[in-house]
Amino acid sequence: MKSLGTKINKIPEIVNLLQDNDLKKLGFLANEKRREFHPDNAPVTFVVDRNINYTNVCSCNCRFCAFSKDKNDPEAYMLDYEIIKHKTDELIKAEGTQLLLQGGLNSDIPLEYYTGMLKNLRKDYPELTIHAFSPAELVFIAENNNLSVKELLEEFIKCGLSSIPGGGAEILCDEVRSKLSPGKIFSQKWLEVMEIAHHLGLKTTATMVFGFGEDARFIAEHLLKILELQEKTGGFTAFIPWTFAPWNKFTGLSKNLNNTAFDYLKILALSRLILDNIVNIQVSWITQGLNIAQIALKFGANDFGGTMLEENVVKAAGVYNNTCADEIIDHIQKAGFIAAQRDTHYKIIKTF
């Protein structure tokens, strides 16, 4: 094990750490690294947000996805602005500050739907952070409308877009992506979109979904790609690793799924150690539940993510963890930290 302060940036050393199952040691080191960014008297934060999935129609057919529907499916939908407004009103009532908007790759949606939605939201909620459209959606919408991603983002920024979620990264390694999501953008494209967004001044998060039974070296590659882009742009506000949820149509790449709480804490701790240029590491209470998320605060994480008044994607795979701000505050405080509500850019709004 390297001493603290020494950069871990080579695939073999990361693979060794992943294969070393000394969780206590990794947790200790990650907790020390967390303290360098966030001393023990710094608050553990969360954002009050809602995830609206404007359509579940998607032509991408990712094998792990239990959420998407074919356009002829009786459960297929596309939300009109009235419904989006109603849901956003509920968010504002709950003192929410961030609206996360994501949807499937739906070729029936015209550009005006997206620009109209952004303009209306900006007009009706001038203060709201509109955190919307993952790189795969942006590439899809741009291509459908003969625009470059840069042109599309410039238009979306004019209409009210505030920042971009880091979804759809899964594992940023094409050997894995070609098995999990061959119809989705490959890793270089995901990174390119994030780089363009950062150059346009948009902050974004970065994610990693692991636990499909993939080889440790792919996780190492993913972390190093994020590390490298952050070195270039500094545009990632947070890293969010979470675990794959198997469902009846796709149970993973092998029988050895690396998606247990042990795997989660190990990879979370490793993420904190490696990504020493990203300030914030979020827990994933949605996939791990509140109790593991609470323990994750001692394994390198410093942020509880969003309250998620609504979440549909993980729920569709059969994993349903629900919470509210009060429960999050309680779990943070009982882990020995000060709890605080933040905005998307990690500015503290209220301390508890």
Ligand code: SF4
């Ligand atoms: S994960 Fe996203 S892109 Fe893939 S099928 Fe599901 S909705 Fe479509």
